[in-house]
Amino acid sequence: MKLELRGITKRFGTLVANDHINLIVEAGEIHALLGENGAGKSTLMNVLYGLYQADEGEILLDDAVQHFSGPGDAMAAGIGMVHQHFMLIPVFTVAENVMLGHEETTFGGRLDLAAARDRVREISDRFGFDVDPDALVEDLPVGVQQRVEIIKALSRDAKVLVFDEPTAVLTPQETDELMAIMRQLKDSGTSIVFITHKLREVREVADRITVIRLGKVVGEASPTASNEELASLMVGRAVDLTVDKTPATPGEPALIVTGLTVLNARGQIVVVDVSFEVATGEILAIAGVQGNGQTELTEALMGLQPRVVGQIALYGKSLRGHSVRKVLDAGVGFVPEDRTEDGLIGEFTIAENLMLDRSNREPFVKHWNLQLAYLDEFAEEKVKEFDVRSQGIGTKVGRLSGGNQQKVVLARELSRDLRLFVAAQPTRGLDVGSIEFVHERIVATRDAGTPVIVISTELDEVAALADRIMVMYRGRIVGIVPGDTPRSVLGLMMAGEVPEQGGAAA
């Protein structure tokens, strides 16, 4: 089925998220929609899917104008979507999730689960998915959950399938498998819209590429274009994709973690017997697919996890079992992976957020009183130093862009005397300019002699920053390898395969 978007415009208040966007996707083609975070790709697809109503413009399927008042209409017309955040109900089985919204019933209105199971099996077999229709979705790994999303769309005979940032949660191997599935779908005549900001994937699988920047189509490109060409089109200026960094000069081991095991609230072991060291003046990157214990590991370091066994020692002093306050006072700086949830208070101003972790003592508090004059002075200085763009230090943090929010977090954490710096997913959801800035600051922190741990699911980031790379899989360390380890090896390690040789020696 041929999909055409003509002059789609969508405004949120004064913000124009989509500005007269035109897009044609031919039948049986994979059309990549490339753009930075916040460029308006997802908004456009939500318009297509009927979740938003466009202010202007029209949607055509096989040259017939469509009017979608909700996702039900879009699905009936043959549009399916694999959402970035899976739209699956965790406590339902696969079959129940697939049948939801177009349930078949038997005598007396009872759900026809048998028919739904058959449907799941049939589609699953066609694409070699191996999905159990009776498994609870919450028990499935993310890669399989994504396949359930695909089955869900296909069970409604989708002719146009939209993949919204589908690779964010996948291992490199799973990504390759997804690419194969996309090609298979394309061969069976399905049109595919592939939304992403990852250049490599686009070049690998797309037939045509449309680049969006700040809500506008800025150009088309062919898959033969180089990374640099695509990146400069996406960002609007020439981009240096590498980070300038001198070789590390590691000193003494500063953080020594031995036999660390973490249990979550449900009693599952999420970090298994993990031991590693970080020396002064080096960056240890912890790589791995989301949900393999990295989050819990960092939280255990910070004193945020209640069920921890093992040793954590910073310069010989134990950190385990201490409160977050004690850990901070020991000189640990922390950038949490979800800045809006754990890093900042959206309703507080920039200045207030900058003193959040120092609200218990001088110089910010004297005799139970906030030292507002000092705070303002401090905030002004930090905002300048970290290039936070805002209307002033009294701006509420919730109103800043993701990049500026992250700069506030960095400013707060890096303005103390640090003896260890832990940054979890430091550039998630940021624009390229902010990513460059964050990377520079992290390298500068290392060069000042501070041991640094960077947790990232993005291999590009890991490769750019790391002096050594520790790969985690299902709560265990697969191996600790040098920073220049090839991507293919790292990809295998992220799927749990121990490297052949030399891996553990680093």
Next chain:
Amino acid sequence: MSTVAPIIQPTQPTEPKNGPAVAMIRSWKSPIALGVFAVLSFLLLVVFGRDGTSTMRLSTSTDLVQLPDVELPTRATGIVVTILLVILAALSTWLVSRHRKVSLWLISGFAVLVLIGFLAWAAAGHTIPVPGLLFGSLSLAVPLIFGALGGVISERVGVVNIAIEGQLLAGAFTSALVASLTGMPLLGLVAAMVAGVLVSFVLAAFSIKYFVDQVIVGVVLNVLVTGLTGFLFSQLLAPNAATLNQPPRFERINIPLLSEIPIIGPVLFRQTLIVYLMYIAVIAVYIGIFHTKWGLRLRAVGEHPQAADTVGINVTGTRFWNVSLAGAIAGLGGAYFTLGSVGAFGKEMTAGAGFIALAAVIFGRWDPIRATLAALLFGFASNLQNVLSIIGSPVPSEFMLMLPYVVTIFAVAGLVGVSRPPAASGKPYIKS
């Protein structure tokens, strides 16, 4: 109360993906609780044991099949029960120390034993009419069950229903008024459902359309209905009691054969239309929620409204109409007060039944059958107090009145296992 003992199996990193390794968190909650009860039983039944004979009457004089009375020697019964309790408590300790789960059967058996021991102790030298005890329990539980069903539906679709109390009271008032005026209890029943729906409309409109905090709307509605019915009662019903507040009550209908089953026959099958409606409602809601399209969509909306929206389900509409349905069912429970048991409306006559129903919803883990069982338990605890004060037991009646609430607190504190509410319950769905 829990100790961590990670069992780390030396698994290969390349094994098939089947989720993270599982360690046991040993929960000592059950052995501690059972142990405490065993000690209390020892103190009450043995140390402060009473002498005499406790008689349990199992049949009423009108029954077709007459069962003989059961006579228990009080102190001996207490000793036997205490020994069994200690054995069960020890068994649970052993199970937990071996990393095994204490089954619900063991806990249920323990509870039944505690109950038998306590009844025998309290009834020393007296006779307990078992059919009467159970019949009264069911009567007290009927409005709780209707209320709990309403609560289950409402919370499953994602709206916290604190207003059950208001719905019950509105149903009670309206059914009394309409049935008195028309002389037809059936019309009263319909009026009660309408009243419950009206209360729900307000709850639904404010919480779903205007995103007002659901708990606050619910509390305000309870206060509003209490005030409104109280005012109308004193101004309208009380002065004209003969015409406006003397509803005809439903007749008892004996179901042939079933009503002659010993013990449970007279309790379950010599009831009024409302109670039979309740049986149907429990089964219908259970099947509806777990086996029909309606229930699948309802649960989807209560768990993950955005996901429901993306498959074309109208979240707002689903919530609105199901909250209304919940109100209708709770309204029926209100009608039972006036048309089934008391026979006239009285100011604030529901006396917190709506809140107990809410507790039953949580105790029953948002499942209609379990919530019904929880409501029956609460009804039993209340009626036990009635029966014991009639036969003159040494337990202060105030203490017995506390029982349902104490049971609720233990239940909600997670003694019956971790309960997980519908994920989106209480959260408004704001479409951006």
